[in-house]
Amino acid sequence: MTRIGFLGLGIMGKAMALNLVKAGFEVTVWNRNPSKCADLVAQGAKQADSPKELAANCDISFAMVADPEAALAICLGPDGVAAGIGEGRGYVDMSTVDDSTSQAIAQAITEAGGRFLEAPVSGTKKPAEDGTLVILAAGDKSLYDDALPAFEVMGKMSPYLGEVGQGAKMKLVVNMIMGGMLSIFSEGMALGLKSGLDAQQLSDVLDAGAMANPMFKVKGPMLLAEDYSTSFPLKHMQKDLRLALALGDKLDLALPTAAITNEAFKQARKAGYADEDIAAVYKTVK
Amino acid sequence: MTRIGFLGLGIMGKAMALNLVKAGFEVTVWNRNPSKCADLVAQGAKQADSPKELAANCDISFAMVADPEAALAICLGPDGVAAGIGEGRGYVDMSTVDDSTSQAIAQAITEAGGRFLEAPVSGTKKPAEDGTLVILAAGDKSLYDDALPAFEVMGKMSPYLGEVGQGAKMKLVVNMIMGGMLSIFSEGMALGLKSGLDAQQLSDVLDAGAMANPMFKVKGPMLLAEDYSTSFPLKHMQKDLRLALALGDKLDLALPTAAITNEAFKQARKAGYADEDIAAVYKTVK
Amino acid sequence: MTRIGFLGLGIMGKAMALNLVKAGFEVTVWNRNPSKCADLVAQGAKQADSPKELAANCDISFAMVADPEAALAICLGPDGVAAGIGEGRGYVDMSTVDDSTSQAIAQAITEAGGRFLEAPVSGTKKPAEDGTLVILAAGDKSLYDDALPAFEVMGKMSPYLGEVGQGAKMKLVVNMIMGGMLSIFSEGMALGLKSGLDAQQLSDVLDAGAMANPMFKVKGPMLLAEDYSTSFPLKHMQKDLRLALALGDKLDLALPTAAITNEAFKQARKAGYADEDIAAVYKTVK
Amino acid sequence: MTRIGFLGLGIMGKAMALNLVKAGFEVTVWNRNPSKCADLVAQGAKQADSPKELAANCDISFAMVADPEAALAICLGPDGVAAGIGEGRGYVDMSTVDDSTSQAIAQAITEAGGRFLEAPVSGTKKPAEDGTLVILAAGDKSLYDDALPAFEVMGKMSPYLGEVGQGAKMKLVVNMIMGGMLSIFSEGMALGLKSGLDAQQLSDVLDAGAMANPMFKVKGPMLLAEDYSTSFPLKHMQKDLRLALALGDKLDLALPTAAITNEAFKQARKAGYADEDIAAVYKTVK
Incomplete structure (x- = not known):
C-alpha cells in the first residue's frame, strides 16, 4: 500500500488531504503552522515534523501551497523535501507556480534521486472538497502511473x-480562454442592459x-448584484493573461483578443479591483 | 381553434411548419417556389396562393424567410401580407432582419389594422427540427399571448x-458574445497546439x-479537422458584430473585446472565408 | 472676372470669405443670421437675401456650414442654392458632411443644371485665417479648374x-491617422510620466x-497643462473613426489599430469628454 | 584634455568615433575584429589591445556594440573594461541593451571604482555620420558633465x-510611439489605396x-515601392513594444493601442518579416 504525504493544509490542501484519508490511504501531513494538522490527525492522518521527514517516510508526497516562494521553501534547504526524498520516491507539486520555479524544483528533486510531477489544478474550494478537480499532470510518467489512484480521489480528470x-x-491556455470569455460576457451584459433588455431574460x-x-x-448574478467576493482574484487572472x-510571443503567435482582454483586466487592476473576483472586470465596462 | 399560416419553407421554415402540423394546428403554407409546399400538404397542411390570401384566412401568420429583402417582399405590395391581414389578425416575422426592416414591416401591418411581433430565433437546423429553438419575441403583447402555444411547439423558450x-x-447581444467566445477559443486552441499540447486533451x-x-x-473538432462546412456563415457573424x-456606439459604450473580435472576423472575410462556417476564424489565427 | 458667392460666415467661413475679398475677388455673402454679414460688407462684399439669390448672381458659390442638416438646408428648398443656380454655374460645398449628404447635394445641383464639387478642408481657425487650409476637392473637373484661383487664396494645397x-x-483617412497618432501619443506620455521621465524632456x-x-x-503641452479647450471636438473625431x-468594413479591410483607437475615443466620450478637445482622450489613459 | 576611448566600430560606432577624432579629441579605439581599426588609426586614433587596456588609459570610454551579450563581454572578464577602469574613470555604454544588462554593467563598473552612464541613442546610420543622434543619458551626473563635450560632437541633443x-x-517610450504611428499609418495607407485614392496625393x-x-x-515611399530594405529591423521594434x-504592466497602466500594435508586429513576424524593415508591418494590413 502506497504511503502518501501531503504538504500544505490551506483551504484547498486540507480538503484534498481529507479526501485521501477518507479514501483509505495512509496519509502523513505537514503544515508550516502545525496546529492546522489537528483535524487531519483526528481523522487518522500522521503528522511529520518537517518536509524532509515527510518525504523520507512516504512513497509519494503531494504539495499544495500558496505561491512560488512557499513551493521553493518546502522543497529546498536542509529541512526540505529534496533533502529527504532519496532514491526513487516521488514528489508531486500541485501548487500553481511559474515555469522557472517548476524547473528549479524538478531539478532539485531529480538531482536528489527522486521522481517529479508538476500537477497544477483547475478548480477552487468546492471541487477540492467534492474531489472533482481537474488535475494537469506533467513530468515523470512512472510517477504519474503510481499517483493515479490518488489523483482519482482528488479529481474528476x-x-x-x-x-x-x-x-x-x-x-x-485554459485561463486565457476563461479571461476572454469573461471579458466578452461583461461587454455583452453591459450592452444588453444599456439596450433596455432584462438581465434575467438575457441570462436565461x-x-x-x-x-x-x-x-x-x-x-452573471454576481455582476448584477455587484457582488465581487473573490473566488479567483482578478490580479491572478491578469498575471495568467x-x-x-x-x-x-515566444511561439510567434499573434493573440489580439487575448491582448485586449489583458488590457481590460489591467484597466480593472488600475481602477483598484486587483483583489476582487475576476467578475469585477465588468465594473470598467458598464 | 387558431388557424395558423406559415410563409417560407426553407430548411428552417419547413421544419418549424411541420412541427406545427404534427402538433395538431390547422396550418396553411405558402412558399415563393410553390413546389416546396408538397411535403407539408401531404402531412395535412393547406396551401395558399399568395401571402395576402394566407394572411386573410389565418388568425396568426408566421414568416421565416432568408433576408430583409424577402421579408419586405412578402409583406408589402398588392399580394403581400399587409394587404390581406385586416383588423386584429396577427403577423409574426421570425426572419432575422435589421432594425429598419423590422420597423417598416411593423408599420405596414399596424396601419393595415393587424398586430405585429418580431421573433428572430437563436438556433439552426437541428433545434428547428427538434422544436428547441430560442425565440426572441417583441412587439404586440396580446399577439404574443395568442402565439404562445405555437411558440411552445417550435421552441424551448x-x-x-x-x-x-x-x-x-x-x-x-447573444451573437456578439458568441463571436467573442469563438475568437478567444481559436486563440487558445492555436496557443495550446503550438505549445505542444494534445488537441484532444485540451478539449477534454x-x-x-x-x-x-x-x-x-x-x-473544437471542426477546427482540428479543418472542416468548415457552414452552419452559421462567417460573414453573417461579422455583420452581427x-x-x-x-x-x-449609439449607447456610448466602449466594447474593445467585441471590436477586436470584429476585426478578427473581418480578417477572415478578407482572407476569403466569408461563406464558410464561423469556425473558420481559426484559420487566420493558427 | 469671376463673381464669387460665400454662404456661411461662422469662424471658418468668415475668415475664408475675408481672404477672398482681400485678394480682390468680387464677393457676395449670405448668412442665416444676416447680422454676421456686416464685417464682410464693410470690407467691400455684397450681401444676398437668400442662398437662391446668391447662387443666381454668382459664377461660383462656396458654402462652409456647421453640419449636414445646415448643408442640406441651404441647398434644397424654394430659397436654396439649387433653386437659383441654373445652367453651368458652380457650387462648391466645403462643409464636412457624410457621404449620403454629399451625394444628395450633388444630385440636386446637377439636376438643376449646375456643376458641383465637394471640398472639405483639413485645418481649423488659424489656417483658415492664414489661407493655409488643405482643401480636398472632388467632383466636376471643369469647376475645379475654375475654382482653383479661389482655392489658392484659401488654402496652401x-x-x-x-x-x-x-x-x-x-x-x-487623414483623420483616422490623426486619431491613432493621438491615442498612441497619449499612451506614450502616460507611460513616460509614470516611469518618472520628465515631461519636457520627453517632448523634446x-x-x-x-x-x-x-x-x-x-x-503635448495641452495634456500636461490639463487644458482641453476645444479646437477639434472629441466627438467629431470619434465619429470620423x-x-x-x-x-x-465595406472594402473588406481589417483595421485593428483604428478599431481600438475608436474604442479609446468612445471610452472618453462615455467619460463625459465629448465636447472637449481630442487631446482629452489622454484623460482616460493616464 | 580628456582622453577618449571608443569600443565597437560597427556601422554606428565607426561613424561616431570618426566624428570624435575629427573634432580634435585624443581617441583610442578597440574592436573585436582589430582590422576594423585601420581607418580610424589612419585618421589619427590610437589602437588598444583589449577593452581593459583601453579603459585603463582613457578618462572616458564609450562603447557601441550590437547586443547585450557583446555589451557584457567587453565589460566583464579579465580583459574587460571593469578590470581596467580603476578609480574615478568613466564608462559610457551607448549600446541598446535591456534593463538587467544595464544594471549588471553599472554594478561591475561601480564596484571597480568607476563611474557609469547608460546612453542609448535614437537614430541610425545617417544621424551617426552627421553627428545628429539623440543621446539618452542616465546614471552618474558628474560623468555626464564630463562627457557632454563628446556627446555634443556625436548628437544634436x-x-x-x-x-x-x-x-x-x-x-x-519613444519606440512605442513610433510603432503605433507606423501601425496606424499602414492602416491609413491601405484604406486610402483601397478607396481609390492616389498614393502620392495621400502622402502630399x-x-x-x-x-x-x-x-x-x-x-511612405517604401510601402508603395514594396521596398523593405532594413534600417530598423521589425523584430527589434516588436521586442521594444x-x-x-x-x-x-509593472506600473499598472493599460495601453490598448500599444498592445494591438504589438500584435500587428507579431503578426508580421509570424508572416516571416522579422528581419525586414519595420515598414513591412504594412504587408499584413493591405
Whole structure:
C-alpha cells in the first residue's frame, strides 16, 4: 500500500488531504503552522515534523501551497523535501507556480534521486472538497502511473500531459480562454442592459443556447448584484493573461483578443479591483 | 381553434411548419417556389396562393424567410401580407432582419389594422427540427399571448422582450458574445497546439471545467479537422458584430473585446472565408 | 472676372470669405443670421437675401456650414442654392458632411443644371485665417479648374481627387491617422510620466526625432497643462473613426489599430469628454 | 584634455568615433575584429589591445556594440573594461541593451571604482555620420558633465535623464510611439489605396497637415515601392513594444493601442518579416 504525504493544509490542501484519508490511504501531513494538522490527525492522518521527514517516510508526497516562494521553501534547504526524498520516491507539486520555479524544483528533486510531477489544478474550494478537480499532470510518467489512484480521489480528470512545463502551459491556455470569455460576457451584459433588455431574460437566453456554461451561470448574478467576493482574484487572472501572451510571443503567435482582454483586466487592476473576483472586470465596462 | 399560416419553407421554415402540423394546428403554407409546399400538404397542411390570401384566412401568420429583402417582399405590395391581414389578425416575422426592416414591416401591418411581433430565433437546423429553438419575441403583447402555444411547439423558450426592436437587440447581444467566445477559443486552441499540447486533451480539459459549453464541443473538432462546412456563415457573424458595435456606439459604450473580435472576423472575410462556417476564424489565427 | 458667392460666415467661413475679398475677388455673402454679414460688407462684399439669390448672381458659390442638416438646408428648398443656380454655374460645398449628404447635394445641383464639387478642408481657425487650409476637392473637373484661383487664396494645397466622395474619403483617412497618432501619443506620455521621465524632456526627445510633428507639439503641452479647450471636438473625431471603420468594413479591410483607437475615443466620450478637445482622450489613459 | 576611448566600430560606432577624432579629441579605439581599426588609426586614433587596456588609459570610454551579450563581454572578464577602469574613470555604454544588462554593467563598473552612464541613442546610420543622434543619458551626473563635450560632437541633443534605467525607459517610450504611428499609418495607407485614392496625393495631404513627420516621408515611399530594405529591423521594434507593455504592466497602466500594435508586429513576424524593415508591418494590413 502506497504511503502518501501531503504538504500544505490551506483551504484547498486540507480538503484534498481529507479526501485521501477518507479514501483509505495512509496519509502523513505537514503544515508550516502545525496546529492546522489537528483535524487531519483526528481523522487518522500522521503528522511529520518537517518536509524532509515527510518525504523520507512516504512513497509519494503531494504539495499544495500558496505561491512560488512557499513551493521553493518546502522543497529546498536542509529541512526540505529534496533533502529527504532519496532514491526513487516521488514528489508531486500541485501548487500553481511559474515555469522557472517548476524547473528549479524538478531539478532539485531529480538531482536528489527522486521522481517529479508538476500537477497544477483547475478548480477552487468546492471541487477540492467534492474531489472533482481537474488535475494537469506533467513530468515523470512512472510517477504519474503510481499517483493515479490518488489523483482519482482528488479529481474528476487527471490527464498526463508530457514533460514538466506542459501542465503549466495547459493551465495558461485554459485561463486565457476563461479571461476572454469573461471579458466578452461583461461587454455583452453591459450592452444588453444599456439596450433596455432584462438581465434575467438575457441570462436565461444565454443559458438556453449553445454558449451556456457554468461560469456565466455563476458570474452573471454576481455582476448584477455587484457582488465581487473573490473566488479567483482578478490580479491572478491578469498575471495568467500576461504569461499566456508571453508564451504566444515566444511561439510567434499573434493573440489580439487575448491582448485586449489583458488590457481590460489591467484597466480593472488600475481602477483598484486587483483583489476582487475576476467578475469585477465588468465594473470598467458598464 | 387558431388557424395558423406559415410563409417560407426553407430548411428552417419547413421544419418549424411541420412541427406545427404534427402538433395538431390547422396550418396553411405558402412558399415563393410553390413546389416546396408538397411535403407539408401531404402531412395535412393547406396551401395558399399568395401571402395576402394566407394572411386573410389565418388568425396568426408566421414568416421565416432568408433576408430583409424577402421579408419586405412578402409583406408589402398588392399580394403581400399587409394587404390581406385586416383588423386584429396577427403577423409574426421570425426572419432575422435589421432594425429598419423590422420597423417598416411593423408599420405596414399596424396601419393595415393587424398586430405585429418580431421573433428572430437563436438556433439552426437541428433545434428547428427538434422544436428547441430560442425565440426572441417583441412587439404586440396580446399577439404574443395568442402565439404562445405555437411558440411552445417550435421552441424551448420564447420570452416576451418588450417593444419591437428588443428581439433584434437580444439577438445581437447573444451573437456578439458568441463571436467573442469563438475568437478567444481559436486563440487558445492555436496557443495550446503550438505549445505542444494534445488537441484532444485540451478539449477534454475545457469540457471538464467551468467554461464547458456546447459550442466549444461542436466547433473544437471542426477546427482540428479543418472542416468548415457552414452552419452559421462567417460573414453573417461579422455583420452581427458590426451591428452590435454600432448599437454600443449609439449607447456610448466602449466594447474593445467585441471590436477586436470584429476585426478578427473581418480578417477572415478578407482572407476569403466569408461563406464558410464561423469556425473558420481559426484559420487566420493558427 | 469671376463673381464669387460665400454662404456661411461662422469662424471658418468668415475668415475664408475675408481672404477672398482681400485678394480682390468680387464677393457676395449670405448668412442665416444676416447680422454676421456686416464685417464682410464693410470690407467691400455684397450681401444676398437668400442662398437662391446668391447662387443666381454668382459664377461660383462656396458654402462652409456647421453640419449636414445646415448643408442640406441651404441647398434644397424654394430659397436654396439649387433653386437659383441654373445652367453651368458652380457650387462648391466645403462643409464636412457624410457621404449620403454629399451625394444628395450633388444630385440636386446637377439636376438643376449646375456643376458641383465637394471640398472639405483639413485645418481649423488659424489656417483658415492664414489661407493655409488643405482643401480636398472632388467632383466636376471643369469647376475645379475654375475654382482653383479661389482655392489658392484659401488654402496652401487643393489637389483634385476625382469623383464626388473621394474628398470625404481622403478626409476620413487623414483623420483616422490623426486619431491613432493621438491615442498612441497619449499612451506614450502616460507611460513616460509614470516611469518618472520628465515631461519636457520627453517632448523634446520626440521633437528631435523622426516622429516630430506639429500635432504633438500642440497637443503635448495641452495634456500636461490639463487644458482641453476645444479646437477639434472629441466627438467629431470619434465619429470620423467610426466612419473610417465602416469604409474599411465595406472594402473588406481589417483595421485593428483604428478599431481600438475608436474604442479609446468612445471610452472618453462615455467619460463625459465629448465636447472637449481630442487631446482629452489622454484623460482616460493616464 | 580628456582622453577618449571608443569600443565597437560597427556601422554606428565607426561613424561616431570618426566624428570624435575629427573634432580634435585624443581617441583610442578597440574592436573585436582589430582590422576594423585601420581607418580610424589612419585618421589619427590610437589602437588598444583589449577593452581593459583601453579603459585603463582613457578618462572616458564609450562603447557601441550590437547586443547585450557583446555589451557584457567587453565589460566583464579579465580583459574587460571593469578590470581596467580603476578609480574615478568613466564608462559610457551607448549600446541598446535591456534593463538587467544595464544594471549588471553599472554594478561591475561601480564596484571597480568607476563611474557609469547608460546612453542609448535614437537614430541610425545617417544621424551617426552627421553627428545628429539623440543621446539618452542616465546614471552618474558628474560623468555626464564630463562627457557632454563628446556627446555634443556625436548628437544634436543629449539630455540627462536621471538614474541608470531612465535612458532605456525613454527609448522604450519613444519606440512605442513610433510603432503605433507606423501601425496606424499602414492602416491609413491601405484604406486610402483601397478607396481609390492616389498614393502620392495621400502622402502630399498628410505632409501638408499637422501630422507631417519625417518618418511618414521616409516610410511612405517604401510601402508603395514594396521596398523593405532594413534600417530598423521589425523584430527589434516588436521586442521594444513587448518591453514597453511589460513596463506598463509593472506600473499598472493599460495601453490598448500599444498592445494591438504589438500584435500587428507579431503578426508580421509570424508572416516571416522579422528581419525586414519595420515598414513591412504594412504587408499584413493591405
